[in-house]
Amino acid sequence: MLKRKNILKISIDSPAAAGAGTQAKLISKHYNLLHLDTGRIYRYVANIKITEYKKFNYKFIKKKINKLRIKDLQNKNLLTDNVATVASIIAKDKKIRKLVHTFQLKCAYNPPKKYSGSCLDGRDIGSVVVKDADVKIFITANAKVRAMRRYKELKVKNNKISFDEVLKSIKNRDKSDKNRKISPLKITKDMYLINSSSESISSCFMKIKKIIDRKIKN
Numbered sequence: 001m002l003k004r005k006n007i008l009k010i011s012i013d014s015p016a017a018a019g020a021g022t023q024a025k026l027i028s029k030h031y032n033l034l035h036l037d038t039g040r041i042y043r044y045v046a047n048i049k050i051t052e053y054k055k056f057n058y059k060f061i062k063k064k065i066n067k068l069r070i071k072d073l074q075n076k077n078l079l080t081d082n083v084a085t086v087a088s089i090i091a092k093d094k095k096i097r098k099l100v101h102t103f104q105l106k107c108a109y110n111p112p113k114k115y116s117g118s119c120l121d122g123r124d125i126g127s128v129v130v131k132d133a134d135v136k137i138f139i140t141a142n143a144k145v146r147a148m149r150r151y152k153e154l155k156v157k158n159n160k161i162s163f164d165e166v167l168k169s170i171k172n173r174d175k176s177d178k179n180r181k182i183s184p185l186k187i188t189k190d191m192y193l194i195n196s197s198s199e200s201i202s203s204c205f206m207k208i209k210k211i212i213d214r215k216i217k218n
Contacts, residue, residue: 003109008033008117010212011126011133015185016173017146018139019196019204024121026205031119031212034111038122038129039087040073041065041100046086047078058095065099070107088176097182104129124183126191135215136191137208145197146170 010027014020021037028035048064049056077083090096104120108130111118120129126136147167154161177185187193192211196204 001105001109004111004113007109007111007115008135008212008216009108009130009133010117010119010135010137011130012119012121012137012139013123013125013127013185013187013191014121014139015141015146015177016170017150018141019149019201020121020137020139022201023137023139023204023208024119026201027208027212028119030209032114032116033119034070034107034115034117036070036104036107036118036120037073038100038104038120038125040078041068041103042087042091042096043078043083044068044073044075045096045100046083046090047075049086049090050083058099061096062099065103068103088173092180092182094182101129108133123177123185127186127188128183135212136188137194137211138187138191139194139196139204141195141197143167143170143174 008031010024010031010033012020012024012027024035024037027033045061045064048061052060104125108118108120117134118130122129126133126138144167147163147170150170151161151163151166154166174185192208194204194207199207
């Protein structure tokens with residue numbers, strides 16, 4: 001695998017709705033990094049399974065991922081609950097994870113030259129995908145706080161959804177992420193832990209920026 005030298009690599013791991021995606025976007029923009037929301041890749045594959053189920057097989061998915069571009073992951077259809085459900089199942093498939101892993105490595109170690117590096121967020125970035133990341137961040141938050149954040153997002157789309165339903169979903173997702181056999185969500189000793197429960201988006205960003213700036217300076 002081709003690797004660009006002297007690039008900044010940031011990994012951000014977190015449970016659902018802790019704010020990793022938001023922070024990854026801010027960090028990427030500030031430091032001119034290629035941003036990859038790794039969960040979107042599984043959603044991309046899930047959407048293919050839903051819309052092109054007759055063609056769905058490993059060979060077909062391999063071709064799709066080989067042609068995959070970051071802009072393809074911005075499709076709003078990837079954000080539906082149905083896609084999310086299928087994605088959670090697909091993410092447990094070893095062969096698909098291997099195909100996705102190849103794409104992740106390409107983004108992490110060989111981003112387009114217009115970028116100064118890469119910033120990947122997900123569940124197993126610092127622990128599995130980019131073990132040698134220059135800065136590893138783990139963002140967490142209280143389950144009820146995360147559920148409220150997600151509830152407010154979903155309420156706009158679905159007036160019938162309840163907070164209790166979202167909280168239950170968050171807890172189930174946490175259990176699944178932490179206990180899955182392949183690449184479980186975990187914090188490693190070299191990760192910086194940030195609790196966003198009582199932090200604003202800007203204050204959380206400043207904490208991460210301080211960590212990165214210190215790393216760059218040293």
